[in-house]
Amino acid sequence: MKKKEVQALRLEFDGISENEAFSRQVISLFAASLDPTLEEISDLRVVISEAVTNCVVHAYKNKGGKIKIHARIFDDRTMKIKIQDFGCGIADIEKCMEPLYTTDPSGERGGMGFAIMQAMSRKFRVTSRPGIGTTLYIEFKFA
């Protein structure tokens, strides 16, 4: 039987670092109706924070730009989240997915963003076009 969408949220905001906390708070509030466990809500908050930080730091190079989030809750207790930026895009997605890979030479970033998002979500997919932007498709399943 096809699962039915029961709740949806669309969010559009500036890709600035102040909005990293804002976005994870909004999405965790949106998930509250599923009565998630502490670990589930913690993982959700981390994944959203990683995704939005990637937009701020990598897509927009800390200069700001539009970020769109479309989150949907289904009747089988899954949540699908699409996070879209219109920044520089990723030329080599496979390389970026490698744990500890970072383009930052300062030694202040761990290069674990994608690996953490993959590990903490049920499904995780990235599409990107250089010069056009990047879209993340993330799925969570709540107990």
Next chain:
Amino acid sequence: MEAVNLTFDCRDGVLTAAIAGEIDHHTARPLRDAIDGEVIRRRPKVLVLALKDVSFMDSSGLGLMLGRFTRMQSLGGQMKIADPTPEVMKILRLAGFDKKIVWFSTEKGGVNA
């Protein structure tokens, strides 16, 4: 500094930086600057990042730890982590940092120290 608070305690060559609140990309930079400033001022042998009151951390926190770890090593010192929450431990384990960085519980004594 928003959403995060930092306090220092220095005794017997051990500088403890107690972080309370959320560590993300937005808060990591002021934390880094404040901790590095205190390390330069105090010249401790050991830097302890006390994380008992950290309510949120993403991979920006890993970067903060990795940067301080490398910096303390270059100064001939050591960095340790005290009282990581289960959420912080999960991220440390995912990155394999739990094996690289010395961490301990102040209540239970040494864990991997």
